[in-house]
Amino acid sequence: MTSTRTVPDTAHRVTVTMADGVADVRLNRPDKRNALDPAMFEALVSTGERLKTEEGVRAVVLSGEGPDFCAGLDFTSFEAMRDGQRLSGLAALPPSDGPAQAAGQRAAYVWAELPVPVIAALRGNALGGGLQIALGADIRIVAPDARLSVFEVAWGLVPDMTGTQLLPELVGRDVAKELTFTARIVGGEEAARIGLATYTADDPVAAALETAGRIAAQSPHAVRASKRLLDLAGRTDLTTGFAEEQKEIGALIGSPNQAEAVAARFEKRAPRFTDI
Structure with a gap:
């Protein structure tokens, strides 16, 4: 018998629906392509931390509402950077005893810290910080027409949300450097070919939920x-x-x-x- 319940996030930036041991987690800012602002950082971290100890969770699916997974930082963040400000530092987070300390790092790495498998389902854009959040998942299922990019250098930046450490494990050091140095956009098929994605699916969310269900049925x-x-x-x-x-x-x-x-x-x- 299917059991479903919705767990609201106080910031409304992330929603969680629980059903049969699977937590369906969605970035919930579709009008802004699920872009990252301080409230989104807070919601991602608080949601991940809560799921670490949530009773009955056996697998997690991480996706975005609307056509995109996450297009990266909110434009207001880049505008603030011209004045030397870092808006992610405004995220109100409790101290962490894990390896990730900065807000952006924690928003991505909290998914790697979950004791259960996390499957990221990527549609549309997964750029910059959005891609780095997906790197925290155990499995990445992408739409063939998805757009993935280590985009930070295009803004004069470096990946600072754990990407420099996690990306080489997936694609190799040389490919990680090429992607990072050029900021080129990779389609879903190429992403799967080079190891940036696990495999492609026309409906990655449905495929991720199906895989999560199979995982949840195991011990x-x-x-x-x-x-x-x-x-x-x-x-x-x-x-x-x-x-x-x-x-x-x-x-x-x-x-x-x-x-x-x-x-x-x-x-x-x-x-x-x-x-x-």
């Missing part, structure tokens, strides 16, 4: 452990990585959800997992 403890292990790859030495594998598998074998997975397969029925 939540196994999925979370898998994400923890895969996020270590390339970021720690092999001795540590292999040891963590054994730690995770040791915790899973014989656990209630693992026993239920085995029983369901033998009995040829849908498993009934718990989140506790």
